[in-house]
Amino acid sequence: MSDDLRIERSGAVATLVLDRPGSHNAIRLAMYEELPHLIEEIAADPDVKVLVVRGAGRKAFAAGADISEFQEVRGDAAGARSYNERVAGAERALGALRKPTIAMVHGYCIGGGCGLALACDLRFADERARLAITPAKLGLVYSLESTKRLVDLVGPSRAKWMLMSGKQLDAGTALRVGLVDEVTSPDDLEAHTYDFAELLTTRAQFSVRAGKEIIGRVVAGQTEEDEATLDLRNSSFDTSDYAEGVRAFLDKRSPAFTWS
Structure with a gap:
């Protein structure tokens, strides 16, 4: 297990911390290898409803992969293929988590680092945030999966601008083009992120997770209802949370949802 990743829990919100502040949380291969196992742990924990992903400290979410390892772990084609498979596996595991995920970007x-943030459902950033995807600076090629996540957020033209140039986007530009969802001051980012995460824990979790799944299907190209999406919609009427939501609305009170 890598010592550079850790899970923190506070009520129904868990936090996955990239914990290498001395190197701006640069991501080592061992971290990519460990991340899917930690995601499995979060997925299996019924008490966790939302996952926040962040870097340790306030200087960086992650400054990228740890390039100091590249000659050793990515020095030839075979090593590069193995490395790329582990990166893809980490991002895929994060993206496939049924529970909502929020990247908190200081x-x-x-x-x-941007690849991991793109794999989250939402990205909240501070005003000093700088985001970039830099394969063109290293002679690398970004994966199709990661490129699709980028295109889905910012569109093909801006994705080309980012991938071809490797230039950094400031927080305001990232917000304008859809790369991040909200921007706050550095002092307010943590409270704002966790307030929103706590808000999500109060919502009907069947609805939250079903909504995430259906949006994923739409992004993947599905345009018509099928048996799976109809089952998701119809199954909601059988949940205790649906009955509670209706009662709470009629009683003019906040619902107390219990499904997890």
Whole structure:
């Protein structure tokens, strides 16, 4: 297990911390290898409803992959293929988590760090945040999966601008083009992120997770209802949370949802 990743829990919100502040939380291969196992742990924990992903400290979410490892772990084609498979596996595991995920972006969010942030459902950033994807600076090619996540958020033209140039976007530009969802002051980012995460824990979790799944299907190209999406919609009427939501509305009170 890598010592550079840790899980913190506070009520129904868990936090996955990239914990290498001395290197701006640069991501080592061992971290990519460990991340899917930690995601499995979060997925299996019924008490966790939302996951926040962040870097340690306030200078960086992650400054990218740890390039100091590249000659050792990515020095030839075979090593590069193995490395790329582990990066893809980490991002895929994060993206596939049924529970909502929020990337909390302080400062630098570059390269592999941006890849992890893109795999989250939402991205909240501070005003000093700088985001970039930099394969063109290293002679690399970004994966199709990661490129699709980028295109889905910012569109093909802006994705080309980012991938071809490797230039950094400031927080305001990232918000304008859809790369991040909300921007706050550095002092307010943590409270704002966790307030929103706590809000999500109060919502009907069947609805939250079903909504995430259906949006994923739409992004993947599905345009018509099928048996799976109809089952999601119809199954909601059988949940205790649906009955509670209706009662709470009629009683003019906040609902107390219990499904997890």
